[in-house]
Amino acid sequence: MKKYDFIIAGGGMAGLSLAYYMTRSSLRDRSILILDREQKNRNDRTWCFWENGAGPFESIMFRKWNTVNFHGTTHSGPLDLGTYEYKMLRGIDFYAFVQKELDKWPNIERRQATINRIKDTPQGGFVIADDEPYIADYVFDSTLTLRTDQPENHNLLQHFKGWVIKTERPCFDPKQPEIMDFRVEQHGDCRFVYVMPFDAQTALVEFTLFNDKLMTDAEYDADITRYLEQYLDTGTYQIDETEYGIIPMSDTHTEENPSEHIVRIGTSGGHTKASTGYTFQRTQRYLRAIVENMAATGVPNRNPPWFNKRFKLYDSIFLNVLQKRRHSAADVFTRFYAENHPVKAFRFLDEDTRFFDEIRLFTTMPWWPFTAAFFDVIRRKLIG
Ligand SMILES: Cc1cc2nc3c(=O)[nH]c(=O)nc-3n(C[C@H](O)[C@H](O)[C@H](O)COP(=O)(O)OP(=O)(O)OC[C@H]3O[C@@H](n4cnc5c(N)ncnc54)[C@H](O)[C@@H]3O)c2cc1C
Structure with a gap:
């Protein structure tokens, strides 16, 4: 059996990005096998994220905006993004771009197969896909x-x-996406609508919830329809594409390096920010660190400084406020974006702030719900 240097199990966002970064490093000549059960030739998702300056996938960005709109409880209007841009990348453009780049490398193989098992052995990481061992x-x-x-x-x-x-009528502002519109019935949850305009008559309109109960297809459709009727003068409209997704917002510990020859990446590696669900940019950042480590030391371990672990505590506290419905989520997000400079808010979510900035940010939150959540999180961690 041929032994590869690396097997990438799952060639979605994280797997393809990892292979792409490897081709841009001293690991570029290593033998790599990418296994995925899908061909990744459908526009199965769209990623939105903020970024300061140009990123590695700049040439394929579908849309970029210098300003975004936010509709909350006490603030309704644009947010100043400073030097950040809010960007939108379509899945299909990303898959096609990276696959085309990888096809230039004869040492990289891509195979369509369903993975049945991944196991660590003394000889290396072992994978069974479509009954074939690798x-x-x-x-x-x-x-x-x-x-x-x-x-x-x-x-x-x-x-x-x-x-x-x-839409029949021009009703979107192509210069300004709505990142969170809380003018929808909250039912005690966190519910909002995203509107990502492609032009004045085309947009992705997405109804989003943070809770533990999925809805039926008809319920999501009814909520989108109601939003369009209430807030946009669309005239008639046609639905060109639909997108559905579930992102875990969980503080369950995920081992990025569960054993010697296995490394988990992307959502599986805990790269999703628990309090927001944003995954794309975090995964890119962590993968670049993994590749740099591999190139420099031969091992992938990414060891973030211990002090950065405080962000996990912040995520847990925020999840506790949401899960226990301690305060209106719409109000928490409004305070977060409107009472802090959005640039500071983005930096905090990117875990790039200093402790002093974080304390300043916490003072803008409703103190009692967050204090109660803090003690509840500590209690759960100590006694379960
Ligand atoms: C619809 C949608 C929209 C999203 N929008 C955003 C966004 O705007 N911003 C953001 O930051 N995050 C977003 N996310 C979250 C996150 O960025 C994506 O889920 C992202 O694709 C996660 O990357 P991943 O590589 O971990 O998983 P995936 O991209 O899902 O890749 C995993 C791959 O593994 C393959 N696979 C799984 N099991 C097997 C098996 N047994 N055998 C073979 N192959 C297998 C799958 O086919 C898939 O290709 C979104 C998620 C969804 C679902």
Whole structure:
């Protein structure tokens, strides 16, 4: 059996990005096998994220905006993004771009197969896919489904359905997406609508919830329809595409390096920010660190400074406020974006702030719900 240097189990966002970064490093000549059960030739998702300056996938960005709109409880209007841009990348453009780049490398193989098993052995990481065995020095796994059933943790879901619609009347502002519009019935949850305009008559309109109860397809559709009727003068419209997704918002600990030859990446590696569900940029950052480590030391371990672990505590506290419905989520997000400079808010979510900035930011939050959540999180961690 051929032994690969690396097997990438799951060639989605994280797997393809990892291979791409490897081709841009001194690891470029290593033998790499990418396994995925899908061909990745559908526009199965759209990523939105903020970024300061140009990123590695700049040439394929679908849209970029210098300003975004936010509709909350006491603030309704644009947010100043400073030097950040809010960017939108379509899945299909990303898959096609990276696959084309990887096809230039004869040492990189891509195979369509369903992975049945991933196991560490003394000889290396071992994978069985479509009953074929494969082995490598390292297996990078993005196929693991996270366990979210431990009672000491918070396990919410960010679930959403979106329509790309083409409207009869021009009703979208192409210069300004709505990142969170809370003018929808909250039902005690966190519910909002995203509107990502492609032009004045085309946009992705997405109804999003943070809670632990999925809805039926008809319920998401009814909520999107109601939003369009109430807030946009669309005239008639047609639905060109639909998107549905569930992102775990969980503080369940995920081991990025569960054993010697296996490394988990992407959502499987805990790269999703538990309090927001944003995954794309965090994964890129962590993967670049993994590749740099591999290139420099031969091992992938990414060892963030221990002081950065405080962000996990902040995420847990926020999830506790949401899960226990301690305060209106719409109000928490309004305070977060409107009472702090949005640049500071983005930096905090990127875990790039200093402790002093974080204290300043916490003073803008409703103190009692967050203090109660803090003690509840500590209690759960100590006694389960
Ligand atoms: C619809 C949608 C929209 C999203 N929007 C955003 C956003 O705007 N911003 C943001 O930051 N995040 C967003 N996310 C979250 C996150 O960025 C994506 O889920 C991202 O694709 C996660 O990357 P990943 O590599 O971990 O998983 P994936 O991209 O899902 O890749 C995993 C791959 O593993 C393959 N696979 C799984 N099991 C097997 C198996 N047994 N055998 C073979 N192959 C297997 C799958 O086919 C898939 O290609 C969104 C998620 C969804 C679902």
